[in-house]
Each structure stands twice: as structure tokens, then as C-alpha cells.
Amino acid sequence: MFALPLPAGRACSGSGTVTHPTKEPWMSAPEFSPPSSTLPAATAHAGARVPAAEVRTPGAGLRQILRGPSGLGTAGLYPARHDKPPTPPTPPMAPTPPTHPTSPTRPEPSAAPAEGNPIPGLYHHPVPEPDPVRVDAVSRGIKAWALEEVDLYPEDWEEEFDGFSVARYMVACHPDAPTVDHLMLAARLMVAENAVDDCYCEDHGGSPVGLGGRLLLAHTALDPLHTTREYQPRWAESLHADAPRRAYRSAMEYFLQQASPSQADRFRHDMSRLHMGYLAEAAWAQTxxxxxxxxxxxxxxxxxxxxxxxxxxxxxxxxxxxxxxxxxxxxxxxxxxxxxxxxxxxxxxxxxxxxxxxxxxxxxxxxxxxxxxxxxxxxxxxxxxxxxxxxxxxxxxxxxxxxxxxxxxxxxxxxxxxxxxxxxxxxxxxxxxxxxxxxx
Missing domain, CATH: 1.10.600.10 (Farnesyl Diphosphate Synthase)
Incomplete structure (x- = not known):
């Protein structure tokens, strides 16, 4: 696990108080000055809103915080960081949106135009073209995994798999991944989630009828069943029964090699949320x-x-x-x-x-x-x-x-x-x- 642990004693507690009893060795000097007050009341409880005036007109100090630590040993954290954040483009269908210097610093867009046209008026930030070397490596790796390790799709689905462009997707979304192996963690999970959606819910044989049972059994590939010795082998065998379960099981095994227990449990929780959303949409379709x-x-x-x-x-x-x-x-x-x-x-x-x-x-x-x-x-x-x-x-x-x-x-x-x-x-x-x- 390549972790940057929080020093003992430091916390942003439920009330939002920030303390800095020790200095991390990779922080630049001078150290960040902790705020004298707690988190804004609007951020201290779920569902609250922060008044726009409090967060949309920051000064230079806030911009420095959002750029993050600098100095010896920190450059590798931000492989595409620039000191000057890009200005959001002006939507052609609406008045010019305000610049958001408060938003986390994004890479400068590349000079070459991206393929395809953005939706007119959609608020977004251009990004650099993904590193082609990494895209190629992830593309070869994810296809080998899909074909050789989990037998994900039949031969006549190959064009759709290639058209999904998952390697370009993941490299664009995770430019700070330290290795291709880290990018592959995200790529496998993305492909597995897409397989469940297609095969259980939508394009390739999916149906709202019986979806709950299929999703529950697939979820046990992420959140394993703890049962008796008599029935454990039957469950383990079931994880190889179809492509979605094979993909979930394998992708999660790789993920667990890098994730901490809390990161793994966080992911399982969010996958439960996803499956509940699938079920709500399926129920509406049935009725x-x-x-x-x-x-x-x-x-x-x-x-x-x-x-x-x-x-x-x-x-x-x-x-x-x-x-x-x-x-x-x-x-x-x-x-x-x-x-x-x-x-x-x-x-x-x-x-x-x-x-x-x-x-x-x-x-x-x-x-x-x-x-x-x-x-x-x-x-x-x-x-x-x-x-x-x-x-x-x-x-x-x-x-x-x-x-x-x-x-x-x-x-x-x-x-x-x-x-x-x-x-x-x-x-x-x-x-x-x-x-x-x-x-x-």
C-alpha cells in the first residue's frame, strides 16, 4: 500500500476543528496555518448548503491551500499541475459563467483539440489528452484480463469492448496514478461494473425481472459470504457462473491487493448504493x-x-x-x-x-x-x-x-x-x- 498516512493526533473532527501537532516531512515551509475557527456551519452536517458568498470569492490564501503543498518531495504528487488554473470556457447558450479559482487545480488543457464536440452550454473543464503510452499499456492489459482471466465476452462483442475505450477513460481520470498497475485497478472495476449493467440490466440480456436476486449474488463477489463449511464451496463455485460475477470477483481481488480495509469497505458501500439505484430504476420499468x-x-x-x-x-x-x-x-x-x-x-x-x-x-x-x-x-x-x-x-x-x-x-x-x-x-x-x- 502506497499510503500517505495522517499523523497521529491530527483530525478534522465532526465539528471541523483542525489541529496540526506534527509536521509531515513532505510539507513545505512555512507550514500551513490551521484556521482559527471550525468548519463553516453549512459543512458541518449532511445536506447543508454553503452560502455562495462564503466560498466563491476567495483570496490568494485560499488559492494557495487549494494548490496544495509545494517544495522538496511534493512535485510527484501533481504530475500535471500548473500554478495558474484554467478559466472555464464560456458556454455559447448561456451568459459567461464565473471563474472558479476555488475549484481544485486542474491541468492545463492541451493545445490539440479533443475528438468530438462538447455539449453547447455545458459547464466543464477541458483536460490534456491522456498519456498515449499509458493508454496503450492499459488497453492491452485490460483486454488480456477480460479475455484470458475472466472470459468476459464472446468474440462478437469485441468491437463494443474496444469502442468502450476504457483505457483512455481511466488514464484521463487518474493522471496521478503512480503506475499502470494502479490504473488497472480502476479499469477492471469499471469494466466489471459495465458488464453487470449490460448483462443484468440492459443491452445484453438484461431485464428488470429478477434483477434483485442477480445483483445480490453478484454483490457477494465484492462483499464475501460468510457461511457454514457445508455451503461455502457452493457459493465459491457460483462466483464463476457468469461473466459479471467472474469480473466482479477478479477485479475485487486485484483491488484488495492495494486498498486498505477501510478503502475496500468504502467501495463496497458505494457499490451497494449503485445496486440499490439499479433496483429502483428496474421497479419503475416494471410498473x-x-x-x-x-x-x-x-x-x-x-x-x-x-x-x-x-x-x-x-x-x-x-x-x-x-x-x-x-x-x-x-x-x-x-x-x-x-x-x-x-x-x-x-x-x-x-x-x-x-x-x-x-x-x-x-x-x-x-x-x-x-x-x-x-x-x-x-x-x-x-x-x-x-x-x-x-x-x-x-x-x-x-x-x-x-x-x-x-x-x-x-x-x-x-x-x-x-x-x-x-x-x-x-x-x-x-x-x-x-x-x-x-x-x-
């Missing part, structure tokens, strides 16, 4: 129910990308301590990141889902039906929802970074922000899977 917009957004808080950014520290080779990860303010930041990135998926996959058999729920479809909007107006309203979530994510992350400037917290916040940007990059550039509607 032909179109939820209210707020109900749909509640479902999408669970059926979303959250398990991916929550492992950003494991993939980065360090650990955000469990007590800091569990802080309500951190949980809100992670939830907002997951919610925003999932609406990105709704928007980029919109035409793909409309062309598929049956009715696929996504945010524009639900807005159109529940709010009586035409397709274009509903889609543009969904873009606004995403933009609001993104700005709330950045504001809350900035407030937490200012109130709790512990190095592992700052690095984790940066990692989540980079994951958000990389997720958008993958959706924008994956023209094999996605195309935009003709609304502009």
Missing part, C-alpha cells in the same frame, strides 16, 4: 412509472458513477483516512460529483437511448414528461441542472479545502475534481458510443 424529476434525481444519486471517484486515492497510491472520508462535508462533495457526472452521461447518451428499444429514463425524458416541455427545452433544462450541480460541487469542495487543509484531503478533492473532468472528456470524445441531438 411503467415515470418518476417526478426530483424522484429521478434521487434515483440517480444512487445509480451513478460514485464508486469511481471514491477510489481515487487507492488508484493514486495513498489513502484519505476513514474519519475524513466520512465527514458530512466530504460526503456532500462526493455525492455532488457523482450526481453531476451522471447527468453528463444522461446528456451524451440521450440519442443512443432514444434509438434503443423500449423507453429509457434519462433526465431530459423525465423533464419533458413531468414538466410538459418539448424535447429541446427539456434537454436544455437538463444542461442547466448539470451546471448547477457542477458549481455546487466546486463551491462545496472549495469550502471544505479552506476549512480542512489537511494534505490528504486536498489531494483527494483534487483527485475527485480531475475525475469529474476526465469523465466529461471520455463522454465528449467517445464518438463510437455517443452523438449529440440536433438542438443547436
Amino acid at each position: 411503467d412509472h415515470v418518476p417526478e424529476v426530483w424522484e429521478y434525481l434521487a434515483m440517480r444519486q444512487f445509480n451513478n458513477f460514485r464508486p469511481c471517484p471514491t477510489i481515487t486515492d487507492t488508484v493514486g497510491g495513498y489513502e484519505l483516512p476513514a474519519d475524513l472520508h466520512a465527514q458530512p462535508a466530504m460526503q456532500r462533495v462526493i455525492a455532488l460529483a457523482g450526481n453531476a457526472t451522471t447527468i453528463v452521461n444522461d446528456l451524451y447518451s440521450y440519442t443512443k437511448e432514444l434509438a434503443a428499444p423500449g423507453r429509457h429514463l434519462n433526465l431530459p425524458v423525465v423533464i419533458a414528461e413531468r414538466e410538459g416541455a418539448d424535447e429541446r427545452a427539456a434537454y436544455l433544462k437538463a444542461v442547466e441542472v448539470h451546471n448547477d450541480l457542477m458549481r455546487d460541487f466546486e463551491a462545496e469542495a472549495a469550502a471544505l479545502a479552506a476549512a480542512c487543509p489537511v494534505p490528504s484531503v486536498l489531494r483527494f478533492l483534487r483527485g475527485v475534481a480531475v475525475w469529474v473532468d476526465g469523465n466529461h472528456y471520455w463522454h465528449q470524445t467517445n464518438t463510437y458510443r455517443y452523438s449529440l441531438p440536433d438542438f443547436w
Whole structure:
């Protein structure tokens, strides 16, 4: 485990008090000065909002905190860091958005334009093109794993597997991963999750009927069954019964080689959330129910990308301590990141889902039906929802970074922000899977 442990005695407690009894050897001099007050009241309990005025007009001190530690021994933590954060692009469909110097520092975008077109008006940050050497290594590694280790798909699915471009996805989302092996942790889990979604829920034989039983048995590949000696072998044998379970079992075994017990349990918890979201959507499909917009957004808080950014520290080779990860303010930041990135998926996959058999729920479809909007107006309203979530994510992350400037917290916040940007990059550039509607 490549961890950067929190020194004994340091904590951002439930009340938000930050103490620094010792100095980490890799922190620059002078040391960070701890804030004299506790966390803002709005970040001290779940579901609270930080007033915009408190977090969107920071001074130079806050920008320094968000850039993180500097000096001898710290350069390797930020392989693409630049002192000057990029200014968000101006959406063509809306007034110029404010610059957010409070958001965790992102890499400068590369000069070469990315493949595909971003959604007009969608608030996002361009990212550099992923390292082609790493993309190639992960691409070869993940295909060998899928074919040789877990027998993931039949030969006629190869084009779809290649079109998923998971290597480019993971390298864009985790530029601070110390090795290709660390990137492979994320790639295997992403492919396994996609296999469960396709084979159990959607494109390749999925159905809402009986989904709960299938998901429960697959979940035991992540969260193992503890039973009697008589029945243990039957369960172990079941983990090889189908491609999703084989993929979950193998991906989790690799993950456990690098993750701490708390990181592994955190991931299992978020996968439980994901599976509960799958079940809610399946129940609505069985009853032909179109939820209210707020109900749909509640479902999408669970059926979303959250398990991916929550492992950003494991993939980065360090650990955000469990007590800091569990802080309500951190949980809100992670939830907002997951919610925003999932609406990105709704928007980029919109035409793909409309062309598929049956009715696929996504945010524009639900807005159109529940709010009586035409397709274009509903889609543009969904873009606004995403933009609001993104700005709330950045504001809350900035407030937490200012109130709790512990190095592992700052690095984790940066990692989540980079994951958000990389997720958008993958959706924008994956023209094999996605195309935009003709609304502009």
C-alpha cells in the first residue's frame, strides 16, 4: 500500500476543528496555518448548503491551500499541475459563467483539440489528452484480463469492448496514478461494473425481472459470504457462473491487493448504493412509472458513477483516512460529483437511448414528461441542472479545502475534481458510443 498516512493526533473532527501537532516531512515551509475557527456551519452536517458568498470569492490564501503543498518531495504528487488554473470556457447558450479559482487545480488543457464536440452550454473543464503510452499499456492489459482471466465476452462483442475505450477513460481520470498497475485497478472495476449493467440490466440480456436476486449474488463477489463449511464451496463455485460475477470477483481481488480495509469497505458501500439505484430504476420499468424529476434525481444519486471517484486515492497510491472520508462535508462533495457526472452521461447518451428499444429514463425524458416541455427545452433544462450541480460541487469542495487543509484531503478533492473532468472528456470524445441531438 502506497499510503500517505495522517499523523497521529491530527483530525478534522465532526465539528471541523483542525489541529496540526506534527509536521509531515513532505510539507513545505512555512507550514500551513490551521484556521482559527471550525468548519463553516453549512459543512458541518449532511445536506447543508454553503452560502455562495462564503466560498466563491476567495483570496490568494485560499488559492494557495487549494494548490496544495509545494517544495522538496511534493512535485510527484501533481504530475500535471500548473500554478495558474484554467478559466472555464464560456458556454455559447448561456451568459459567461464565473471563474472558479476555488475549484481544485486542474491541468492545463492541451493545445490539440479533443475528438468530438462538447455539449453547447455545458459547464466543464477541458483536460490534456491522456498519456498515449499509458493508454496503450492499459488497453492491452485490460483486454488480456477480460479475455484470458475472466472470459468476459464472446468474440462478437469485441468491437463494443474496444469502442468502450476504457483505457483512455481511466488514464484521463487518474493522471496521478503512480503506475499502470494502479490504473488497472480502476479499469477492471469499471469494466466489471459495465458488464453487470449490460448483462443484468440492459443491452445484453438484461431485464428488470429478477434483477434483485442477480445483483445480490453478484454483490457477494465484492462483499464475501460468510457461511457454514457445508455451503461455502457452493457459493465459491457460483462466483464463476457468469461473466459479471467472474469480473466482479477478479477485479475485487486485484483491488484488495492495494486498498486498505477501510478503502475496500468504502467501495463496497458505494457499490451497494449503485445496486440499490439499479433496483429502483428496474421497479419503475416494471410498473411503467415515470418518476417526478426530483424522484429521478434521487434515483440517480444512487445509480451513478460514485464508486469511481471514491477510489481515487487507492488508484493514486495513498489513502484519505476513514474519519475524513466520512465527514458530512466530504460526503456532500462526493455525492455532488457523482450526481453531476451522471447527468453528463444522461446528456451524451440521450440519442443512443432514444434509438434503443423500449423507453429509457434519462433526465431530459423525465423533464419533458413531468414538466410538459418539448424535447429541446427539456434537454436544455437538463444542461442547466448539470451546471448547477457542477458549481455546487466546486463551491462545496472549495469550502471544505479552506476549512480542512489537511494534505490528504486536498489531494483527494483534487483527485475527485480531475475525475469529474476526465469523465466529461471520455463522454465528449467517445464518438463510437455517443452523438449529440440536433438542438443547436
